[in-house]
Amino acid sequence: MVNQLELPTICHLIQKERLNHLQNIIFPKTDICSVEELFFRSNEQVLFNYENQTLELNQGGIVSFDTYFNAFYVDSWKEYTKVTTIGASLTLKGNFKITIYNIDRLGETKTVLAQKIINNNKIEKITVLENFDISAYTGMIYLEIEALENMCQISTGYFCTFTEADTKVKIAVVICTYKREAYVYKNMKLLEESFLKQTEYEDKLEVFIIDNGNTLERFNSPIIHVIPNKNAGGSGGFARGMLEVLQQQHEFSHTILMDDDILFDPEILQRIWNFLSLSNQKDICLGSSMLRLDKKYIQHEKGAYWNRNKGFVPVKPDMDLRKLKETLFNEVDEYIDYSGWWFFCFPVNLIKDNGLPYPFFIKMDDVEFCRRIGKKIIILNGICVWHEPFENKKNPSIEYYFFRNSMIYHSLYFQKEFSSIKAIKWFLKPLLKELFCYRYETAESIIKATFDFLEGPDALVANQPQDKHKEVCQSREKTTKDPELPFVYSKYIANLEKSENPLHRFFRLLTLNGHLLPNWFFFADDTFSDKGYSIVPFANSRPLNAFRAKKVLYYNLQTQEGFIVKFSRNRFFEVLINALWLSLVMLLKLPKLKTLYINSFSEFTSQAFWEKYLEIEPK
Known part of the structure; x- marks a missing residue:
């Protein structure tokens, strides 16, 4: 009834x-x-x-x-x-x-x-x-x-x-991976068990896995392709995927770029296809929200935009999507100018019209490409991936790529605004913070990034990218699991809540966060219970927490990982002198350097460049 x-x-x-x-x-x-x-x-x-x-x-x-x-x-x-x-x-x-x-x-x-x-x-x-x-x-x-x-x-x-759909929509999913077999096999299994078995979606999707580590086995599926590739980072992997898609002779209408270390429900691919097949706009791009892998109801961002002074600015961060009002507000459209390549969908013709990714290796390639194509990006509620929080992945190598690549990005798109003084401030201010926090290796990574930026565009691709990456990844200032780390929760909380008055702050800065003070001014550090041994939240490091301490444990409470750094006057001034020297070089070289980056841009995003750089044999 x-x-x-x-x-x-x-x-x-x-x-x-x-x-x-x-x-x-x-x-x-x-x-x-x-x-x-x-x-x-x-x-x-x-x-x-x-x-x-x-x-x-x-x-x-x-x-x-x-x-x-x-x-x-x-x-x-x-x-x-x-x-x-x-x-x-x-x-x-x-x-x-x-x-x-x-x-x-x-x-x-x-x-x-x-x-x-x-x-x-x-x-x-x-x-x-x-x-x-x-x-x-x-x-x-x-x-x-x-x-x-x-x-x-x-x-x-x-x-x-019953609205008529465009049945010609066909999506190429490009996944760039480097030795993350467990993630790839799990996600492909999810796809095969759900989306790929549905007859109504036959001939509507294929997957290209770009294997930068050359470790994956082939899949027993005619629509999942494993492509061994030279390790040129995410930029090189996604460039190779785009080249593979372009070779299919107009078979695909859209491309989805996906990270290898995400978790997603295959339903989002169906929703993307459905939306595209009914779209009233030719060049529409679809992004994805990123939700936290550790708290799966918390949104890290729903797209973002780039601020010339602050860098990445996430839109609608920390939204609790279990709550009705926050979910409704999440659908209110806000300005974004890029969507991360953990999941980004766009028409194939935009590759033909605008070129391939810039050879950044990792970091900033999604920001630059989205700005270059200049299209409206839509992110729907219910289209998301889960990803490890970025604060868990922060390390000196990430800082290296961020600062090198962001200075290249500013040179390409903000030539007039990115003056020598602004460029010096861009790298010097965060470098000083790292020095004040005793994270000298991270500060050295910023020095390396600035030096390599000043070497110009030809140096960016002169060497084997994987060799440069190995060199960049040598730092020990990254969180690891170590049961010997003496973690004390009360000290952790005390540093989290620590504050200072203006007079104390003035004195601390005047002494370069203690690096100009005599040794007797520092606390003892014989045991972890002494004041000289400071325990600091890894994602909320502040120079105040290191002041007058001789050792600092940076600790990630979520992962229970950390690393210890020690006060060193010699390393502080060695890095600071190098930074001041690079500031002088920046002052002299930047105007000409920006022109070099702009003039080489078309070549570095061309099909001919990437085929040679990735050592692709002609078919």
């Missing part, structure tokens, strides 16, 4: 038009994400069966899909696609009241759009919303289901449309 309120029938349309899926209703999975509030909200009369991927409801049980993954977010679909009407279906068994709601984008108004009473004695698909015009609505449309008897079940569901 089906009793429907306020719903038109479109049986005649079903016969004439093809149903196109927009997004599936998905459930938590133990091997991907089990934060249930990202998928559904429920009361105590509801149990989710992980093994069968089924919601089980007793009488009075209520499930609501007003969530990050399973609500339908109206605004982006209205603005960037041809979709004007939607439908929804559920596969279920039992006696239910199903209500469809709309909440505006600010979460201020909640409206009932339709309601159904359904009584199924077997599990089957039921249409609960048909041909609904979304033009008058904003925010989210979602389903709420209440069980009217015991032993009810909900297994699957989806939103759909």
